[in-house]
Amino acid sequence: MDYHYLAQSLAALAGVPVRIYIDGKFKDLYHHTRFKPDFAITEEPNIFRQPGNVSYYMDANFLYYGLFRSAKDHVALVMGPVAQLTVDRDLAVKILRAMGESVSRAGELVDYFAAIPAYPLRNFLQILCTVNFFLNDEKLEISQLLLTGEDMPVSLPAAAPDPELSPTAHNTDELEAVMLSCVEYGRVDEIRRLFQRPAVGRAGTMATDALRQEKNLIICTATLVTRAAIRGGLDRATAFSLSDAYIQRAELMNDYTGLVRLNARMLEDFTGRVAQVRCGAGSSLLIREAREYILLHLDQAVTTEALSRAMGMNRTYLCKRFQEETGMTVNHYVTTVKIDEARRLLEVTKKTPAEIAEVLGYSSQSYFQSVFKRLTGKTPGEYRGKL
Secondary structure (H helix, E strand, O other), X not given: OOHHHHHHHHHHHHOOXXXXXXXXXXXXXXXXXXXXXXXXXXXXXXXXXXXXXXXXXXXXXOEEEEEEEOOOOOEEEEEEEEEOOOOOHHHHHHHHHHHXXXXXXXXXXXXXXXXXXXXXXXXXXXXXXXXXXXXXXXXXXXXXXXXXXXXXXOOOOOOXXXXXXXXXXXXXXXXXXXXXXXXXXXXXHHHHHHHHOOOOOOOOOOOOOHHHHHHHHHHHHXXXXXXXXXXXXXXXXXXXXXXXXXXXXXXXXXXXXHHHHHHHHHHHHHHHHHHHHHHOOXXXXXXXXXXXXXXXXXXXXXXXXXXXXXXXXXXXXXXXXXXXXXXXXXXXXXXXXXXXXXXXXXXXXXXXXXXXXXXXXXXXXXXXXHHHHHXXXXXXXXXXXXX
């Protein structure tokens, strides 16, 4: 592989400085503008401390760097520095002081960063994942770089993403609508997939520094998801207490990556609580797992036999448990979950009733419309018209 050509092309495409290291030694830097001392050289120990074929590092001034290691050769590429927001004079002075450089160079530093696009962290991580795929034939999701452990599980059941629920670039209104619908309908699986899809759109500028920007984003998100969770059935006291707790925690944090993870955890927390409410008061693990199975097989006719096999239990016992805990038969419960999803699709997509019927595994549009009206009192068209 021609690593020099790769580094040069990456720098030109992304507009970000790219350095090449061979056998652990710096060889060259590709970018149309430079600043001395080189940021990446001063942060070298921290950048290379990160594990894996691809990783990122964020310094104390919220400038981040990407690292690629070739799995075949002793070659590494380093991208950066990249800022989330435009670097103004105040931030330039702060950076220079941290570097031990004269603040009289602030204008020079502002000009340097003006030549480098500002990227939100998730967008930058998407670039890293994409380049790593071509470099190492390793397919990663940005959540595997950004979110770990309890923050957001990345081992998910396979499910084909719905293209209409994959927000288009530069359309944060659509992304917001999808996100809030996931919260309102307790779709934990879809919230998780949102964090695994490529980063799209950008939030508006709400602060002059990255840390305050992320805190403000959490406050805005908490406000929106609290209302969505209440619409989904979560009691108001719990919803507002949960919102206050996350906002207060965010205000005490000074770790940008930790704030991004906190935002993700908050979304999953609210969504999971709504999911529990939608399963019914005091619902057992069995009912919650059954609902998750149904949601992951929406395009199929989920029968009592199929569900009992998936749950690993006797069909008669399963029916008895459902009747006791939900007051419904298994088939009726499956129908309510599917019609819930139909309502969500009518709200946040442009799918026709015929397309929704197909997505939900109904044999015909007319049968789907009949079931929908029986449970909601409206036809799909009437329901969408009232939105």
